Amino acid sequence: MLRRLLALVAATSIALPAIADTGRVQELVKQGQYESALTEADAGLADQPKDPELRFLKGLALTELGRREEAIEVFQNLTADYPELPEPYNNLAVIYAQQKEFDKARSALEMAIRTHPAYATAHENLGDIYSRLASQAYSKALQLDAGNSVAEAKLALVRQLVSAAADPSGAMAAAKAEPAAATSATAAPATVAAALPASTPPAAASDAERHVRDSVAAWAQAWSRKDANAYLSFYAPSFVVPGGRTRSAWEAERRQRVGGKPGKISVELENVRVELKGDTAKVDFRQHYSSYNFDASADKTLELIHDGGKWRIRREIVSG
Numbered sequence: 061m062l063r064r065l066l067a068l069v070a071a072t073s074i075a076l077p078a079i080a081d082t083g084r085v086q087e088l089v090k091q092g093q094y095e096s097a098l099t100e101a102d103a104g105l106a107d108q109p110k111d112p113e114l115r116f117l118k119g120l121a122l123t124e125l126g127r128r129e130e131a132i133e134v135f136q137n138l139t140a141d142y143p144e145l146p147e148p149y150n151n152l153a154v155i156y157a158q159q160k161e162f163d164k165a166r167s168a169l170e171m172a173i174r175t176h177p178a179y180a181t182a183h184e185n186l187g188d189i190y191s192r193l194a195s196q197a198y199s200k201a202l203q204l205d206a207g208n209s210v211a212e213a214k215l216a217l218v219r220q221l222v223s224a225a226a227d228p229s230g231a232m233a234a235a236k237a238e239p240a241a242a243t244s245a246t247a248a249p250a251t252v253a254a255a256l257p258a259s260t261p262p263a264a265a266s267d268a269e270r271h272v273r274d275s276v277a278a279w280a281q282a283w284s285r286k287d288a289n290a291y292l293s294f295y296a297p298s299f300v301v302p303g304g305r306t307r308s309a310w311e312a313e314r315r316q317r318v319g320g321k322p323g324k325i326s327v328e329l330e331n332v333r334v335e336l337k338g339d340t341a342k343v344d345f346r347q348h349y350s351s352y353n354f355d356a357s358a359d360k361t362l363e364l365i366h367d368g369g370k371w372r373i374r375r376e377i378v379s380g
Contacts, residue, residue, distance in 0.1 A: 085117045089124075097121040112142055119151060128155050139171070146172035146179045153185060162192050195328065199284060203324050206285045269334045272341045272364060275371040280327045280347075288319030296365055296372035323352030339366040340374075 085104065088097035101118040105111060115138055122131035132155055138148035149172035156165035166189045172182040201208055275294065282290035292311055301310045318325075330346040341364045348357045363375040 082111075082113045082117070085114060085121075089117055089120055092124075094121040094124045098125070110141065112138060112145070116148065116151075119148070123151070123155060128158065131155055144175055146176035146182060149175070150179070150182050150185065153182075153189070157189065157192075162189055162196070165189050166193070199326055199328075202281070202285060203326075206287070268336055268341075272334050272336070272343060272371050273332060275364070276329065276332065276343050276345070276362060279373070280329050283318055283327045284325055286319050286321065286325055288315045291318050294373055296367050296374050298365070298367075298374055299372075300375045302376070321351060326350040340364065341366075341371060 082104070085097050085100045088094075088100060098118060098121040101114045101121060104114045105118065108114070115134055119131045119134035119138070122128075122134060132152060135148040135152045135155075138145065139152070142148070149168045153165040153168040153172070156162070156168060166186065169182050169186040169189060172179055173186065176182070279291065279294040282294070292314060299307070301307055303310075326349070328348040330348065332343060332345040335342040343362045343364065345360060346357060347360045349355070359379045361375075361377040361379065362373050363377075364371045365374045
């Protein structure tokens, strides 16, 4: 679950001799033809099974096709056969981050940096992983001590940092290929980015936008704390109740699901984007919900109005 998820970038410049099939596979990856790229890579590897470039491109194709376990195996085997190369470690980190296995992602990035201390991409990605781990730690602190205002403030700051680095789609591996760099002696595979472009940092946003972001973050925090009263206070009197129910019936249901649900709840928002128009705001984000027996992620839109000096939710739309 990103995500920049975190801003993880998968890039390679393996300086080893290429074979004839590499350029073709590289071009197919660039065009998003991952099934064809995988077929071509397998054909090339049948003749030269140890070729690092084809194996790397095969791992990229598998990642894009959602075959993560197979991609992990490819990149792990590459790290075993070519431990001096940092890029396979970095791509492992991309996949681990997609699966919210942030400790594994951190370890993989630390190995990438150990093999290549000047690998700027791995350093940046490691910083994003640390932000995610910090978010988890502060969320845990608030679950144990809901009145910890210091942890709450730190969590809000970390979430803003994560949101500012998030990808518009919320996906961790929307890989895009760039033309391959080449030297006189080598042909490097495409620079492939599971890049999650940064949105406008909150510090550069207007005061109104910051207030909207803070309100949405506080709404998610109240939900995570299972504070039903605080959670419901973020909904405007004019809130459009979904499903044609009455406001009282909807509130009763939300009180049960927010405050009455057993166990812990975690609600994290990723890639928060705000559009302002006068006294109204539209906020799009990727929501990650987790409880003791249920995990789900969805794209969500909140429409807010400036009501009584506060930004309150008028409409809530889940899009998948």
